[in-house]
Amino acid sequence: MRQQKLIMLLIMILPWLTIPLIGKKSIKRYLSAGIFISIIVTIESFIAKKRRWWWFHVKIHPNIQGExxxxxxxxLIGSLWILKFTYRNFYRYIILNLIIDTFFTYAFVNFLQYIGIGTLGRLKKIQLSLLFFFKSLLLYGFQTIKETFIKG
Structure with missing residues (x-):
């Protein structure tokens, strides 16, 4: 259990080490979209728990969701990177998201299950992929609306 918590902490902390590489301008431009979609996913995780879409057997703290x-x-950090490299090129954005979401759904979920951190419940992998695809559209849409109506 201690190793699993360490793995979860590393999963959370390591992406933050890449923040200086993104650049201040890109962080300022895309952070609100990243936070927006992260809040949506946090709300989604409450729904997932209630509907038993997936389970996390390991939490970094008892009062914090496993996700x-x-x-x-x-x-969050991946959303910033994806927007930085693909925003304004919707085709590239969709392709990159499909690649990353497929990796997460079919490889990383298996890894989490293998090491005993979490498992899918009532949600099938194809449904998880569709959920990720919908969230990627929501992220892109938020950024587009933000840049259309909020200049600066």
């Missing part, structure tokens, strides 16, 4: 390290680590 917290994934949402506020690689998901």
């Amino acid at each position: 917290f390290p994934l949402i506020w680590g690689p998901f």
Whole structure:
């Protein structure tokens, strides 16, 4: 259990080490979209727990959701990186998201299950992939609306 918590902490902290490489301008430009989608995913995790879509057997703290390290680590920082390299090129954005989401759904979920951190419950992998795809559209849409209506 202690090793699993360490792995979860590393999963959360390591992406934050790449923040200086993103650049201040990109962070300022995309952070609000990243936080928006991370909040949406946090709300989604409450629904997932109630509907038993997935389970996390390991938490970094008893009062924190098991998904917290994934949402506020690689998901948030990954969203910034993806937007930085693909925003304004929707085709590239969709392709990159499909690649990353497929890796997460079919490889990383298996890894989490193998080491005993979490498992899918009532949600099938294809449904998880569709959920990720919907969230990627929501992220891109938020950024587009933000840049259309809020100049600066």
